[in-house]
Amino acid sequence: MIHHRSAWRNRWTFMLATAGSAIGLGNIWKLPYMIGVNGGSAFVLVFIASILFVGIPLMMTEILLGRRAQRNPLNGMEFLAAEARVSPKWKLLGGMGMLTGLLILSFYSVIGGWVLSFIFDAASGTFTGIEAAQSTSNFKNLLASPFTLLFWHTVFMYLTMGVVARGVNSGLERANNILIPALFAILLILLGYSMSEGDMRSAFHFMFSFDFSKITPVAVLSALGHAFFSLSLGMGAVMVYGSYLQRNVSIARTTIYIALADTMLGLLVGLAIYSLVFANNLAPDAGPGLIFQTLPIAFGHMPAGRLIATLFFMLVAFAAWSSAISLVEPTIAWVVENTKISRKTSTSILGFAVWLLGVSVVLSFNEWQHIKVIFGLNIFETLDKLTSTILLPLGGLLMAIFAGYFMKKYHVQEELNLEDRGFKYWRIANNYIAPVAISAVFLYLFGLVK
Numbered sequence: 001m002i003h004h005r006s007a008w009r010n011r012w013t014f015m016l017a018t019a020g021s022a023i024g025l026g027n028i029w030k031l032p033y034m035i036g037v038n039g040g041s042a043f044v045l046v047f048i049a050s051i052l053f054v055g056i057p058l059m060m061t062e063i064l065l066g067r068r069a070q071r072n073p074l075n076g077m078e079f080l081a082a083e084a085r086v087s088p089k090w091k092l093l094g095g096m097g098m099l100t101g102l103l104i105l106s107f108y109s110v111i112g113g114w115v116l117s118f119i120f121d122a123a124s125g126t127f128t129g130i131e132a133a134q135s136t137s138n139f140k141n142l143l144a145s146p147f148t149l150l151f152w153h154t155v156f157m158y159l160t161m162g163v164v165a166r167g168v169n170s171g172l173e174r175a176n177n178i179l180i181p182a183l184f185a186i187l188l189i190l191l192g193y194s195m196s197e198g199d200m201r202s203a204f205h206f207m208f209s210f211d212f213s214k215i216t217p218v219a220v221l222s223a224l225g226h227a228f229f230s231l232s233l234g235m236g237a238v239m240v241y242g243s244y245l246q247r248n249v250s251i252a253r254t255t256i257y258i259a260l261a262d263t264m265l266g267l268l269v270g271l272a273i274y275s276l277v278f279a280n281n282l283a284p285d286a287g288p289g290l291i292f293q294t295l296p297i298a299f300g301h302m303p304a305g306r307l308i309a310t311l312f313f314m315l316v317a318f319a320a321w322s323s324a325i326s327l328v329e330p331t332i333a334w335v336v337e338n339t340k341i342s343r344k345t346s347t348s349i350l351g352f353a354v355w356l357l358g359v360s361v362v363l364s365f366n367e368w369q370h371i372k373v374i375f376g377l378n379i380f381e382t383l384d385k386l387t388s389t390i391l392l393p394l395g396g397l398l399m400a401i402f403a404g405y406f407m408k409k410y411h412v413q414e415e416l417n418l419e420d421r422g423f424k425y426w427r428i429a430n431n432y433i434a435p436v437a438i439s440a441v442f443l444y445l446f447g448l449v450k
């Protein structure tokens with residue numbers, strides 16, 4: 001039952017929206033600290049390779065599935081399975097993706113909340129002259145206060161759902177048209193600042209000296225997993241965005257632009273962060289606290305640090321916000337296309353459900369810290385690991401298999417519309433490289449290969 005379906009106004013707004021989905025906490029919060037804890041340049045190299053050989057082809061796959069289906073992920077997979085004359089059970093893949101998005105949002109929103117609270121901290125001068133001990137306790141205190149976390153988590157959910165409720169054109173499209181250019185403008189300011197005030201040389205050396213001896217299996221695994229997370233692959237966000245895309249747009253070309261923007265932004269932010277960190281003699285391997293504990297110390301001791309810190313956390317917030325909306329859109333599209341419930345009502349209901357799950361994430365940083373779900377992981381860690389190391393790669397693997405081995409080859413070619421050589425590259429990557437790489441990660445994870 002498809003009534004009127006929305007569509008992006010043009011190729012450009014699709015690119016902004018998909019780049020908006022891709023560029024998020026994954027680039028600015030996770031990637032830099034992962035580079036730090038995984039030994040710097042070796043990790044960067046594997047990450048770039050993962051983007052090129054697995055990320056880009058699979059993003060093309062996900063867009064082509066969405067655009068061909070012209071439906072939400074669940075009905076879309078059902079439609080494509082019927083077209084390929086294979087089991088309708090493939091729709092479960094769409095359903096799994098929708099669920100994955102909601103699980104990610106429940107903790108994404110809590111971290112987004114930290115970022116919002118840091119905008120205010122930065123603007124009010126909390127970091128001015130701050131020393132390491134103070135900065136650590138500032139961050140620890142935030143995590144230890146359920147009510148403060150809850151407040152900001154609620155604000156973040158409200159902002160996210162507010163955009164989604166307005167629909168594709170006046171919500172998603174409009175928000176991304178403002179947020180993404182603003183984000184790049186702030187990035188330029190930040191880069192200029194860290195070039196003049198920071199230690200770019202050391203940062204560059206740290207990230208790009210390509211020391212092969214530092215490549216470990218764990219670094220490879222987390223780099224590949226992070227390529228999925230960073231490009232928003234494997235859960236239907238890109239699929240649903242692709243389903244609003246016009247037929248005449250080249251999937252390969254737009255994908256390359258989006259992936260480049262995402263990767264470049266992550267690496268440039270990494271350079272900016274590390275140049276400030278090194279200029280202040282701080283440690284690069286602080287882990288998740290890198291931008292919340294280490295970076296404020298750097299800002300606190302630099303000229304115009306208060307202004308730049310405020311802009312920096314605004315950049316992070318914009319990036320997180322435009323990603324968060326893509327985590328719910330697949331499910332909302334499904335509700336709107338299958339029921340009589342309006343977009344507004346369904347966003348409120350779904351928003352409340354995800355918010356509630358988020359409350360348990362909030363508590364897992366304080367009151368419920370000691371509650372372990374599996375393998376000694378608390379609620380937040382379980383949701384994070386379950387989604388980024390298992391559900392996203394699994395979703396991506398199944399999408400690649402479906403497009404590569406179940407869909408009719410000429411249907412795929414109709415969507416990709418590539419010349420022979422390009423099509424061959426895509427097929428090799430989609431049918432062999434990506435499935436082998438992802439399966440290797442799974443085998444390793446489940447301890448079959450040590």
Ligand code: PHE
Nearest residue numbers: 022024025026027229230232
């Ligand atoms: N790509 C986003 C980021 O880097 C996270 C995300 C994952 C968004 C999956 C949508 C889907 O932060």
